[in-house]
Amino acid sequence: MLNTWPDMFLQALWETLEMTSAAGAIAFVAGLPLGLLLVGAAPGGIWENRFIDRTFGTVVNAFRAVPFIILMVALIPVTRLIAGTSIGTEAAIVPLAIGATPYYARIAEVSLRDVDRGLIEAVKSMGGGRWTIVREVLVPEALPGLLAGFTVTLVTMIGASAMAGAIGAGGLGDLAIRYGYQRFNTGIMFGVIVVLIVLVSLVQTGGDRLARLFDHR
């Protein structure tokens, strides 16, 4: 147990950042290809495939239907398999990443689907293949939306990470529940809220700036 409040805040902030950034990175790296797969397999897509469209669509929906707190508990065996333990900050990264990946995949899918079909046709007419379309059209053209969507995902994950306290992951949410709520320490509660507001604002502002940087439309 740490002694001073500032130390506890810093520790909790660090744990939140660790969980959301690690799980966020995984969600981006796994969710974007999944989003591409969903868009490409959809009717009229660049690799139209009913089976993939249906199967992956259903799996993604199934994961998104389960509330995060339940998903976290249900995934304990998987977490143990991957992280070696089901308790702690590192362990919480596993369910967070698994929960956020389908979430981001759907958001990415929306941005990717919005890319003008005329552009895909133009690159096809130049003799470009599917990967050229992905590399030169879909991803660059959807990039502002993909970044804005990732910002939304990160903010949602900061919220979800509060629940990770339930499996001993620590973080800001855990601090607020244990000290602020269960021990009636209103100061801690407010402190956590202020830190979360600042954190979310920073993430949102940073994400918006980045998205604007890549937006030449």
Add this chain to the structure above:
Amino acid sequence: MNSYSDWFHPEVALLSEELLWPYKHIDDERHEEPLDHYDGPVVRLGSVSKSFGRVQALNDVTFEVQRGEILGIIGRSGAGKSTLIRCLNGLEKPDRGRVEILGRDIAPLSEHALRGVRRQIGMIFQHFNLLSAKTVAQNVALPLKIAGADKPERTERVRELLDLVGLTDKARSFPAQLSGGQKQRVGIARALAARPALLLSDEATSALDPETTLSILNLLRDINRRLGLTIVLITHEMSVVRAVADRVIVLDEGRVLEEGDALSVFTAPQAALTERLLGIDPADLPRGLRDVWTEGGYLVLRVQLKGTAAQRPVLAELTRDLAVLPIVLRASVQQVREQAVVTFVVAIGDLDESLGRRIGEFLSTRVSRLEVLGYAQHLA
């Protein structure tokens, strides 16, 4: 001399030596295909049909496009123009028929094999379809990148092309910063990047204002002349076809309604639809036009003058020699390519049978086309 030069007319080859094929590997790819010494039509469509569900988009369409010509395909919306042009680069597969590009039927080709064919065909679009995330230079370089050209080659070629379309100073701009006309110039530069044997234009000027349309059409005409590039353009605007096309196909309900060289289609349209597309509107003629002449009525003629005939005072001569006083009901001057075509609709009163015959004889030797529209009792 590179074998690609066989693709162009000799005088063009002289003119654009450095524009010839510098991409050895792409050239090699061509060697695999039986195209090297091909000098037949660039496009040959044989009985092409295509339906979407119950809608028959193309119905037994057959035509050829010769090397170096500009073919204009005109029709109303829904006539099958888009489907037709998309068949030419395999973006659409016909249900039946042959689509020969440079002597090779592309209809049965796989998507992968089609990629090689498409690299020889440039395409420009109504909405330009430029990639918003790429600069002008990057957009133009994309076909070269797809063809596997290395960076120095791409840079050099992009410079040439932007120079050709007059946008050298916009190389680093993004498409959103350009006007419509500039965007289409980038589209043209991009379509020409990989030195195509054929350029397809899909309503390329339909989103532009008349003045910009003219400058884009002039550019296409110029490219056609300088590079000997074969162009197929589809449009619903007669003025576009009139400005650039050597030959015209009128498409309606998926069928070729009329086909011929531009001047004859414009001056002597065979089909009623072509007349309507040409803007010949019966509403402009006197009401109560009849087939038989009655006492005191007028003879209504359409007289068309083109070439040297348009430089003679034909109506004045008519008055001088036959002492008749033609009333001009309607007159138009159209520029078909470089030639002015003057059309008059005139009414002539104070008529008797022998005078009518003499007017006919007099005019038929002096005008390009004479048509008796009918007789009218009043010029309402």
